Amino acid sequence: MQTKEAQTKEAQTGNPSRDRILERIRAGLRTVVPEPAALRSGPVIFEPINNPLERFQQECIGNLMECALTADSATSARQLSKVLQSLPEGETFVQDDPALRRLIEQAAPARPIRWSSQGAPGEASQATVTLAEALIAQTGSILVTSACGGRGASVIAPCHIVYATVAQLVPDLATALSRVSQERKLDSNSFACVISGSSRTADIEKILVQGAHGPRRLVVILQAAT
Amino acid sequence: MSQTAAQRFLQDAAVKSADLMHREIIRRGMESYDVAHLKGRARIKDWEAAREKCQEIKREAINHLDRYLLQFEEKVIARGGHVFWAANSEEACTYVKNLATRLGVRTVVKSKSMVTEEIQLSPVLEKAGIKVWETDLGEFIVQLREEPPYHIVTPAMHLNRGQIAKLFREKLDPGIESDDPADLMAAARRILRQAFFAAEMGISGANFLVADAGVIAISTNEGNGRLCTSVPRIHVVVSGIEKVIPRLEDLAVLWPVLATSGTGQGITTYGTLIGGPRRPGEVDGAEEFHVVLVDNGRSQLLADAEQREVLHCIRCGACLNICPVFRHVGGHTYGTTYPGPIGSVLTPHLNGIKEFKHLSYASSLCGACSSVCPVKIDLAHHLLQNRRNATEAGATKESERLIFRVWRYAMLRPRMYALGGWLVRKALRIIYGLGLAGSILDPMRVWNRYRSPVPLPSESFRARWRKGLDAN
Numbered sequence: 001m002q003t004k005e006a007q008t009k010e011a012q013t014g015n016p017s018r019d020r021i022l023e024r025i026r027a028g029l030r031t032v033v034p035e036p037a038a039l040r041s042g043p044v045i046f047e048p049i050n051n052p053l054e055r056f057q058q059e060c061i062g063n064l065m066e067c068a069l070t071a072d073s074a075t076s077a078r079q080l081s082k083v084l085q086s087l088p089e090g091e092t093f094v095q096d097d098p099a100l101r102r103l104i105e106q107a108a109p110a111r112p113i114r115w116s117s118q119g120a121p122g123e124a125s126q127a128t129v130t131l132a133e134a135l136i137a138q139t140g141s142i143l144v145t146s147a148c149g150g151r152g153a154s155v156i157a158p159c160h161i162v163y164a165t166v167a168q169l170v171p172d173l174a175t176a177l178s179r180v181s182q183e184r185k186l187d188s189n190s191f192a193c194v195i196s197g198s199s200r201t202a203d204i205e206k207i208l209v210q211g212a213h214g215p216r217r218l219v220v221i222l223q224a225a226t
Numbered sequence: 227m228s229q230t231a232a233q234r235f236l237q238d239a240a241v242k243s244a245d246l247m248h249r250e251i252i253r254r255g256m257e258s259y260d261v262a263h264l265k266g267r268a269r270i271k272d273w274e275a276a277r278e279k280c281q282e283i284k285r286e287a288i289n290h291l292d293r294y295l296l297q298f299e300e301k302v303i304a305r306g307g308h309v310f311w312a313a314n315s316e317e318a319c320t321y322v323k324n325l326a327t328r329l330g331v332r333t334v335v336k337s338k339s340m341v342t343e344e345i346q347l348s349p350v351l352e353k354a355g356i357k358v359w360e361t362d363l364g365e366f367i368v369q370l371r372e373e374p375p376y377h378i379v380t381p382a383m384h385l386n387r388g389q390i391a392k393l394f395r396e397k398l399d400p401g402i403e404s405d406d407p408a409d410l411m412a413a414a415r416r417i418l419r420q421a422f423f424a425a426e427m428g429i430s431g432a433n434f435l436v437a438d439a440g441v442i443a444i445s446t447n448e449g450n451g452r453l454c455t456s457v458p459r460i461h462v463v464v465s466g467i468e469k470v471i472p473r474l475e476d477l478a479v480l481w482p483v484l485a486t487s488g489t490g491q492g493i494t495t496y497g498t499l500i501g502g503p504r505r506p507g508e509v510d511g512a513e514e515f516h517v518v519l520v521d522n523g524r525s526q527l528l529a530d531a532e533q534r535e536v537l538h539c540i541r542c543g544a545c546l547n548i549c550p551v552f553r554h555v556g557g558h559t560y561g562t563t564y565p566g567p568i569g570s571v572l573t574p575h576l577n578g579i580k581e582f583k584h585l586s587y588a589s590s591l592c593g594a595c596s597s598v599c600p601v602k603i604d605l606a607h608h609l610l611q612n613r614r615n616a617t618e619a620g621a622t623k624e625s626e627r628l629i630f631r632v633w634r635y636a637m638l639r640p641r642m643y644a645l646g647g648w649l650v651r652k653a654l655r656i657i658y659g660l661g662l663a664g665s666i667l668d669p670m671r672v673w674n675r676y677r678s679p680v681p682l683p684s685e686s687f688r689a690r691w692r693k694g695l696d697a698n
Contacts, residue, residue: 017313021467021521025292028528033289033535043275045479062492120510123423139482139493150509151456155449155496173493174478181474186439190305190505190515191456194481194497199449202489203364203380204387204407205251206258212363212411213418214449214496 049171052137056169056222059140063197064210065218076163076223077106080129083219084109087159090126095149097131103163104129116149125157132164133192134179135220138172141196142220143180145189154195155214162220231561232584239555239588248384252553255383259547262490269492270482280483281602283476284538287437291528294437294470295519301440305502307515315345318520322347322429322462323354325516329460331356331426335418337444337451338362339431340378340541341464341520344563344576347429359421361450363414370397376557378564379488379543384556418450428454428512432465433484433540435517439474441501442517445484445494452496461500461512467519468537474499480540487542487600523576532611536575538601539568545595545605551588560585567595567605574612583616647686655682 049055060067070076080103084092092109094100096117104113114122121128130149132142142162144154154160170176176194179185186192199214210216229237242248267273287294299309312318326334334356336342348358348369360369364381368374370393375381382390391405394413402413430451432442442463444451455461471480477497485491504511527537546552546566557565562573562582570585586609595605616622636643650669657668664674673679 015310017317017521018311021311021313021519021525022292022296024521024525025295025467025528028525028534029289029291031529031531031534033531035285043272043278045270045272045276045279046482047271059492063495116509123419141493141497146505146508146511151452151511153509155452155456172478173481174475177475177478181439186441186474186499186501187305188505190500190502190508190511192441192499193452194493195495196493196497197495199447200495201363201411201448203362203367203382203448204385204390204410206255206380206383207407209408209411211408212448212450213361213415213422213453 046138046172049137052169052171053166055137055171056135056140059137059196060220061140063140063218064200065140065197065220067220067222070221070223072225073103073106073223076221077103079221080104080161080163081107081109083159083161083221084111084127087126090124091122093121093125093128093149093153093157095128095130095153100129100131100163116153120150120152121156123156127159127161128153128157129161129163130154132162132168133185134176135164135169135222136171136173136176136194137169139194139196141173141176141194142218143176143192143194145185145192147189151191154193155199158211158215159217159219160195160198160215162218163223164220165223165226167226231581234561235559235584235588238559238561242556242559243554247386248556249554251384251386252556255380256547256553259490263486263544263547264490266486266490266492270486276479276483277600277602279479280540280600281538283471283480284540284601285535287471288468288528288534288537290472291467291470294472295435295467297437298435298440298470299519302502302515302517305440305505305515307502307517309517309519311519311521312345313521315520315522318345318464318518318522319347319350321518322464322516323350323356325460325462326351326356326427327354329426329514331460333421333425334358334427334429335361335421335425335450335454335458336365337428337430337446337454338365338381339429339464340375340563341431341466342429343375345464345520345522347464359418359425361418361421361454362446362448363411363450366414366418367393370394374558374563376565377543377546378541378566379546384558422450422453422457425454425458427460427462428456428458429462429464430454432463432469432517434477434480435465435470435519436474436477436499437470437472439499439501441474441499443477443481444498444500445481445488445496446498447489447491447495449496452498455498455500455512456510459512460514461503461516463500463515463517465517465519466524467521468524468539483600484540484542487540487544487598527575530575533571533575533608535601535603536568536571536608538603539572540601541568542600544598544600548594548598550590550592550594555588560588567609568603571603571605571608571612574616579612579616579619580621583612583621586610586612586616644686644688647688651682651686654679658682 096115134143201212367382434443503515593606
């Protein structure tokens with residue numbers, strides 16, 4: 001086991017400019033820049049969120065994503081088969097997780113399933129089904145990490161379906177991010193992503209096109225009880 | 227090259243501002259941005275407080291740049307990533323090129339990154355026989371046209387759908403009939419999809435380098451940035467050293483503010499965080515993860531007490547969008563990687579004040595840029611400071627210095643000044659009377675060439691002032 005310093009040293013070989021740049025930065029910072037007055041005391045930047053569920057549903061509409069509120073796992077399964085039936089033929093990639101295994105069993109889709117334990121989603125996958133780490137009410141976002149079926153699971157297929165529970169809702173980005181920090185999620189995952197809607201572009205005449213390189217549809221199946 | 231950058235700027239500005247089609251495209255684009263931007267700002271309860279918070283975060287980061295960069299580096303290396311510090315473009319490009327060659331890379335997919343434009347990475351890779359695909363739709367379009375991005379956020383905003391459809395028919399597929407933006411996107415998607423799955427290396431920029439978490443943060447809408455960083459087996463991040471921020475939680479305000487200022491969205495579709503190569507047990511992700519930290523003149527700005535804050539820029543493009551000069555002359559006229567007010571401030575620092583001091587005058591000093599900047603950079607005053615710096619560095623023309631010497635002489639001698647004013651008024655009256663306004667004989671030609679002359683006052687300001695005083 002290498003020490004941290006030894007690792008750093010090793011990675012630095014062949015990088016002669018490193019120390020030179022750091023030296024230049026430190027030299028520059030010796031110039032004193034007068035600090036302006038301190039920040040106004042605790043201004044409220046964002047509107048406080050009173051009803052996270054309602055806010056999340058509202059934001060989903062704005063983000064062009066579909067949010068289906070379900071009562072229990074049976075209705076969730078029905079919702080899932082409905083979405084899958086609306087898609088063209090092809091493989092469905094599913095995060096290999098007990099909860100999703102149960103859901104798929106209940107939904108019993110008549111199409112090939114590829115579990116994340118069998119490898120990354122194929123180029124031709126029609127849909128991906130994953131869990132989320134959290135749902136963020138403020139921005140109508142889902143937070144995923146590598147643990148949610150990997151990096152490609154939320155972007156490769158034209159349709160991404162997220163199976164989540166109301167208990168996973170957090171009010172805002174600040175809460176979601178500080179939880180990621182506290183739980184050291186980024187040490188156990190090489191990747192995380194806050195996803196707020198289906199992929200889109202407005203690069204041509206600023207006209208919004210839904211469905212660019214990523215999913216055209218982002219569906220959240222939001223279950224009330226676990 | 228016989229033409230200077232300043233001459234080229236004036237010439238291109240004249241051509242572009244007279245190009246009615248260009249003006250119409252930009253006007254429409256900017257109008258829809260304005261609407262979205264204002265709507266987005268209204269979604270934030272206290273926009274001014276949000277700006278102050280962002281300014282504070284960036285100031286904290288830049289004022290301790292060495293510490294935060296080292297913290298970021300340590301984390302990335304601990305996870306098995308590599309961090310390379312490049313003093314200039316050449317070092318950065320050579321590192322990426324050597325890496326690509328060593329690992330047998332033949333195809334590269336790139337997501338939008340202005341730093342890679344700044345260091346001119348793609349031409350270096352292409353010279354080494356590597357195929358480079360720009361995968362952001364706007365970047366893909368300008369790459370096909372073999373021109374630089376027009377705007378730092380929307381690279382192809384100077385083109386309309388007809389021009390893009392024609393380009394796609396010529397370069398991609400003569401069978402493309404529709405010029406509907408959705409169909410054009412679909413055509414690009416089909417082609418780029420193959421590139422994503424063929425490429426061995428993905429290159430991205432970074433909107434932020436998060437020091438405490440040791441991750442890069444990328445904001446994208448199309449998902450191309452996600453594919454570039456998920457599918458190929460090597461991921462290279464190229465970022466300016468100034469992109470660092472102290473804490474992950476800082477993104478809770480920086481992300482919404484960047485999205486609002488960039489496009490008017492509440493938040494960008496994908497806020498991606500990546501801290502290293504694929505970990506054991508993960509389904510996918512790059513096996514190699516490299517971060518290239520580019521200085522390229524940035525560290526010099528730290529010693530500039532007035533302008534250090536220019537390094538706070540988060541490249542949202544809001545100052546370009548609001549700038550009346552940008553709206554008329556367009557992005558390409560600047561002839562720089564970063565156009566608009568931020569580019570006019572930054573370029574003289576990065577590429578030399580002598581060649582680029584003219585950009586400090588590509589401003590009406592209206593201050594609109596300062597008023598929209600989400601990190602509160604006082605761009606309008608930095609333009610003034612650059613004018614002063616250029617003069618102090620003796621970068622001005624001999625003729626200009628002479629004119630100012632004459633003016634100074636007259637200013638110090640009120641009678642002389644009055645006489646001069648009287649003479650000029652007389653002379654102009656004669657010239658205008660002869661119908662020579664705007665002709666080569668008109669000293670006011672620069673103004674009068676394209677405009678009707680401003681009516682000459684019947685008496686001087688001094689005379690009026692004296693009368694006003696007497697009346698009291």
